[in-house]
Every structure is written in C-alpha cells, then in structure tokens.
Amino acid sequence: MQSTKAHWWFVGPALFLMVVILLMPITIAGALSFTNYSLGNPGADFVGLDNYEKIFTRSTYEKMFGATFRYVFVVVPLSVGLGLGAALLINSTRRFGDLYKTIYFLPVMAALIAMAIVWEFAFHPTIGIVNSTLERGCGSFLETWHWYAKGCERGFPLWLTDRDYAIWTVAFIGIWQGFGFNMVLYLAGLTSVPRELYHAAEMDGAETAWDRFRLVTWPMLGPTTVFVVTISFIRSFQVFDTVEAFYPQGGGPSKSVYVMMFAIYEKAIQQNLMGIGAAITVVFLAFVMFLTLAQRWLVEKRVHYT
Amino acid sequence: MSETTQAAVSAGTLPAFRFSGAETLKHIVLIAGSVIVLLPFYVMLSYSFKSPAEIMQNTGGFFGMQELFRDDYCIKLGKDAVDCMVTPVIYNYTTAFEKAPLLRYLFNGVVVTVSIFLIQVLVALPCAYALSKLRFWGREAIFGLVLFCLLIPVHAIALPLYIMLAKVGLTNTYAALIIPWTISVFGIFLMRQFFMTVPDDLIDAARMDGMSEFSIIWNVMLPTAIPALLAFAIFSVVAHWNDYFWPRIVVTGDRSLFTPPLGLREFKGDADGDNFGPMMATATIIVAPLIVAFLIAQRRFIEGITLSGMK
Numbered sequence: 001m002q003s004t005k006a007h008w009w010f011v012g013p014a015l016f017l018m019v020v021i022l023l024m025p026i027t028i029a030g031a032l033s034f035t036n037y038s039l040g041n042p043g044a045d046f047v048g049l050d051n052y053e054k055i056f057t058r059s060t061y062e063k064m065f066g067a068t069f070r071y072v073f074v075v076v077p078l079s080v081g082l083g084l085g086a087a088l089l090i091n092s093t094r095r096f097g098d099l100y101k102t103i104y105f106l107p108v109m110a111a112l113i114a115m116a117i118v119w120e121f122a123f124h125p126t127i128g129i130v131n132s133t134l135e136r137g138c139g140s141f142l143e144t145w146h147w148y149a150k151g152c153e154r155g156f157p158l159w160l161t162d163r164d165y166a167i168w169t170v171a172f173i174g175i176w177q178g179f180g181f182n183m184v185l186y187l188a189g190l191t192s193v194p195r196e197l198y199h200a201a202e203m204d205g206a207e208t209a210w211d212r213f214r215l216v217t218w219p220m221l222g223p224t225t226v227f228v229v230t231i232s233f234i235r236s237f238q239v240f241d242t243v244e245a246f247y248p249q250g251g252g253p254s255k256s257v258y259v260m261m262f263a264i265y266e267k268a269i270q271q272n273l274m275g276i277g278a279a280i281t282v283v284f285l286a287f288v289m290f291l292t293l294a295q296r297w298l299v300e301k302r303v304h305y306t
Numbered sequence: 307m308s309e310t311t312q313a314a315v316s317a318g319t320l321p322a323f324r325f326s327g328a329e330t331l332k333h334i335v336l337i338a339g340s341v342i343v344l345l346p347f348y349v350m351l352s353y354s355f356k357s358p359a360e361i362m363q364n365t366g367g368f369f370g371m372q373e374l375f376r377d378d379y380c381i382k383l384g385k386d387a388v389d390c391m392v393t394p395v396i397y398n399y400t401t402a403f404e405k406a407p408l409l410r411y412l413f414n415g416v417v418v419t420v421s422i423f424l425i426q427v428l429v430a431l432p433c434a435y436a437l438s439k440l441r442f443w444g445r446e447a448i449f450g451l452v453l454f455c456l457l458i459p460v461h462a463i464a465l466p467l468y469i470m471l472a473k474v475g476l477t478n479t480y481a482a483l484i485i486p487w488t489i490s491v492f493g494i495f496l497m498r499q500f501f502m503t504v505p506d507d508l509i510d511a512a513r514m515d516g517m518s519e520f521s522i523i524w525n526v527m528l529p530t531a532i533p534a535l536l537a538f539a540i541f542s543v544v545a546h547w548n549d550y551f552w553p554r555i556v557v558t559g560d561r562s563l564f565t566p567p568l569g570l571r572e573f574k575g576d577a578d579g580d581n582f583g584p585m586m587a588t589a590t591i592i593v594a595p596l597i598v599a600f601l602i603a604q605r606r607f608i609e610g611i612t613l614s615g616m617k
Binding site: 007017103115234240241264265 | 329332333335336339340342343344345346347349350353361362364428429430432433435436437440442445448451452455457458459461462463464465466467468469470472485486488489491494518519520523544547548550551554555566567570571574575582585586589592593596597600601604607608611612
C-alpha cells in the first residue's frame with residue numbers, strides 16, 4: 001500500500017530549496033535590475049530601465065559585449081572543431097587511442113584557477129616557456145613567416161598584457177581547457193554510429209574518407225553536435241576564473257578582456273552596485289535561456305536520422 | 307579493401323586513408339596536440355622542483371639540479387647561513403605548507419565538497435523516488451518545475467544569493483559555501499531517469515514485506531542506484547573542488563574558510579620572485595588529488611564529468 005502523505009516528505013525539501021535557491025534569486029535579480037540598490041542601504045530607488053539603458057549605450061559595456069562575444073565566438077567553434085577532430089583521429093588510430101584520450105581530458109579535471117596561474121607563467125614575456133621556445137626558432141625557416149621574423153627582431157608579444165593579444169590568449173586557454181570535454185562527448189557519439197551505414201555508403205559510391213564523413217558520420221553526429229555546441233556556448237559565456245586570475249582589477253589591458261561574469265563580479269561585489277550587476281545577470285540569463293531553448297527545439301526537430 | 311580500411315571499419319570508425327603514412331601522420335598530429343595539452347602540467351611540476359635561480363634562467367631540465375641554495379628569508383630570521391641551505395624541492399613543498407595554511411585549505415575543500423554531495427543526495431534521492439514511483443497530485447507540475455530549473459545557470463543566481471546570504475549574515479561561513487549547492491535539480495532529474503528503469507515489482511515486494519516508503523528509498527532504491535550515484539558523485543565533487551567563482555564571492559578575507567582555489571589565488575596575490583617554486587608546489591598539491599583519482603578510474607570519471615551530456 002502506498003502511504004498517502006509520504007511523498008510530501010520526499011518532495012518537500014527539494015521543492016522548498018528549488019524555490020528559495022533557484023526561483024527566488026531569479027525573481028530578485030529581475031526586480032533589482034530596475035533599482036539602484038546597494039548592500040547596506042535601507043532601501044532602493046526604482047530607476048526604471050536606466051540600468052539596461054546604461055548596458056546598451058555606455059562604452060564600458062560595449063567593451064564587455066565585445067570581449068564576451070570575441071571570446072565566445074573563438075572558443076566555441078575551435079573547441080568544438082578540435083574536439084571533433086581529436087575524436088575522429090583517436091577513433092581511427094589503431095593504437096594509443098586511450099592514452100591520447102586520457103591526456104586530452106586532463107585539463108578538464110584540473111582546477112582552472114591553478115592552470116591559469118601556470119599559463120600566466122608560461123606566457124611570461126621574459127622567463128616564460130612560450131616565448132623562450134619561440135626565440136629558439138629564430139634564424140630557422142620559420143622566419144619566412146612575417147609575424148615570426150618581426151617577433152625575433154623586436155621581441156615576441158607580451159601575450160597577456162598586450163591589448164591586441166590578451167583576449168585571444170585567454171580564449172586559447174579556454175580552448176585548451178574545454179576541447180577534451182567535447183572530444184569525449186564526440187567519442188561517445190561515434191560509438192553509436194552503426195557500422196552498416198559505412199558499408200551502405202560505400203556501396204552507394206562513397207569512395208573517399210571525406211565522402212563517408214560527409215554522408216554518414218557528420219549527419220549521425222547531429223544530436224551530439226547540437227549538445228556540444230550549446231554546452232560550449234554556455235560554458236564560455238561563464239568564463240571567469242582565468243580573467244580574474246590575470247586581471248583582478250579592471251578587466252585587462254584597455255578592458256579588452258572585460259567579460260560578462262567579471263563585469264557582474266566587479267560591479268556588484270567589488271563596487272556594490274547591485275542594480276547594474278543584476279541587470280547584467282538578467283542579460284546573461286537571457287542569453288543562456290535562449291541557447292538552451294534553441295537546443296531543446298533543435299533536438300525535438302529531430303536532428304537525428306535514426 | 308585494404309587491411310587498414312578493414313581494421314578501421316570493423317572498429318566502427320571512419321575508414322582510414324589507404325596510403326601507409328596515414329597512421330603515422332595521425333600520430334604526429336595527436337602527439338603535437340598532447341605536447342600543447344601537457345605543457346602547463348610540465349611547467350607546473352617542473353617549477354615545483356626547481357630553485358628560484360633555475361626558474362629565472364630556465365635551466366636545470368625537468369627536475370632541476372637540486373643543488374642547495376640559500377633561503378634568504380631564513381637568513382633574515384637571523385640564523386646561520388649554514389643552516390639556511392635548502393634543497394629546492396624540499397624548500398618548495400615545505401614553504402607551500404608553511405607560508406599559508408594549505409592543510410587548512412585542503413581540509414576546507416574536503417568538508418565543503420563532501421557536505422555538498424551528501425546533502426544533494428539526501429535531498430534529491432527521495433524527491434526522485436517520489437517523482438518516478440509514487441503517484442500523487444501535483445507530480446507532473448513538480449517535474450515540470452525541475453525541468454524548468456535545469457535551464458537556470460548557477461552563475462545567474464550568484465548575485466541575488468549573495469545578497470540573500472549577506473542579509474541574514476551568513477557570508478564568510480561554511481554555510482555560505484554549501485547552501486547554494488544543496489539543491490541539484492540535475493541530480494533529481496538524473497536519479498528520476500534512473501529510478502524509472504527500476505521495476506515496480508521490486509518496490510511492491512518491499513512494501514509487501516512491510517517496509518516503509520522511507521526505508522524503501524534507502525534500502526532498496528539506493529543500492530540499485532550506486533552506479534548512477536557514483537557518476538553523480540564524481541560530477542559533483544570535481545565541480546566543487548575546482549570551483550572558484552562562488553567561493554570568491556562569499557568568502558572575503560577570512561583565510562580559515564578558504565577553499566584550495568582561493569588559497570592558491572591569494573598565494574599568487576602576494577608572490578614575489580622567490581615564491582614561484584612554492585606557488586607551483588601549491589598548485590600541484592591542489593590539482594593532484596583529482597588528476598590522480600582520474601588516472602586511476604578514468605572510465606568512471608569520464609562518465610561522471612560528461613553526465614551532463616545526458617540532459
């Protein structure tokens with residue numbers, strides 16, 4: 001017999017926590033975004049859409065969106081592409097596949113803050129391993145590359161402190177950290193591609209490896225790709241650890257690495273401007289919700305062919 | 307069909323190229339990738355062995371020469387120069403523990419991650435059981451709510467949660483580090499999906515035996531859910547051991563509450579030239595537990611971390 005009231009004891013705590021920890025904060029963020037609230041003030045004034053107006057007109061926030069989108073639109077395609085590439089290569093080699101898989105997955109496991117500090121070291125202009133390795137290549141054929149020759153002559157970039165390179169360097173670390181995760185998802189996706197399809201494609205005249213990839217593998221990986229792309233987007237919108245580690249104040253050279261999460265942290269936590277922080281949070285939430293809903297819609301539209 | 311192609315096809319993969327160099331080429335690309343991926347790990351480990359001079363001049367190979375060097379801080383304390391000669395690797399690792407309360411940070415990390423996981427299970431398991439095996443009014447609505455909450459990224463609730471915690475005076479406490487993570491809608495969803503596959507007969511039999519609903523959860527459902535729970539444990543522990551964003555927000559200043567990532571960050575904040583070695587030692591110590599566990603149980607870890615792929 002089913003006891004009648006037991007379920008409320010089971011569902012109750014979860015329900016309570018969901019409301020208090022997830023739903024209430026969303027509502028609060030929404031409400032605060034229309035005010036100029038600061039912690040410690042007794043009340044707050046209603047300021048209408050002022051905060052949002054600031055976000056979409058002021059140059060600081062223009063930089064914020066610039067940095068965020070630059071980061072996102074570099075990290076997502078490259079970490080997905082490299083994840084897929086690594087998965088295909090590993091899947092097609094006869095040996096050491098597991099070893100490569102283990103190596104590529106290591107960055108996913110390591111605390112990003114620790115690895116960020118190590119990368120900062122590696123990118124150090126004078127004692128860093130990156131530039132000292134590059135210098136070793138001077139005088140070789142690499143100098144035919146204009147950029148390289150310039151580096152040999154006038155010194156290689158300062159990477160993290162040069163505003164032309166900073167955001168790309170941070171994005172590189174993001175790719176380094178994330179592509180192994182995508183690789184593992186793609187490897188799982190690959191195992192579910194039925195072998196007969198390759199035979200069938202071959203019978204139908206798919207001669208080259210590229211043909212087989214285009215006609216069988218890629219379409220069959222559709223659902224995996226939709227998921228991998230969405231989760232990469234969400235993860236890169238949330239980038240914070242590296243930025244805060246490199247630029248605890250101000251968001252990098254000329255604010256070129258002033259990504260959204262850091263902006264929220266700076267405005268709300270460091271400067272106690274909760275209203276504007278809440279407004280950025282709402283914009284961020286809108287992005288993520290849109291992406292997730294787009295993913296669900298795509299999945300329901302059957303990107304899978306089985 | 308060439309032998310290469312056959313082997314590749316039978317492994318359920320893309321057929322390989324037909325020329326013999328293809329396999330070599332693949333390995334060259336994969337090895338190049340591995341070098342870049344491993345580079346920071348190499349730097350971290352290597353620098354944690356070296357003396358300041360070796361780090362500055364980039365000499366000494368991977369392990370450093372391990373020649374004794376003079377610890378200037380020790381000289382400042384007024385000790386004899388002879389007593390102040392130290393081996394780099396020992397100096398780096400002992401300084402890591404002495405300069406900052408690293409043990410305390412590690413302890414905090416364990417307390418926080420373990421508490422989070424235990425509470426998550428305590429909350430999620432009964433809820434998942436009710437959602438999958440009990441029929442009651444409002445069940446669909448609650449499950450709908452769970453699905454909706456899955457959409458909410460944790461980064462979006464950080465700021466209002468911080469305000470709420472500050473209002474009740476809970477910032478700079480263990481509670482602040484743990485509370486936001488006590489509810490894992492993902493855990494509820496995952497466990498519900500898993501429980502759906504458990505046959506009803508099993509539960510009916512347990513009820514016949516006079517077991518209460520409560521003990522059914524812990525004595526019948528829990529044991530069947532161990533594999534899923536283990537994967538979830540890995541997912542949860544990795545995420546919270548490595549988390550930096552949330553601790554950074556709610557813990558300010560009070561070192562005794564620092565989690566390992568915060569401790570390392572502070573170390574970096576006041577590092578000067580001589581402390582690169584100890585800093586890298588700290589980083590190694592913080593990263594090592596998860597990496598070692600991962601190397602031992604790779605399959606389980608990959609399963610756990612990519613759990614979110616099942617959404």
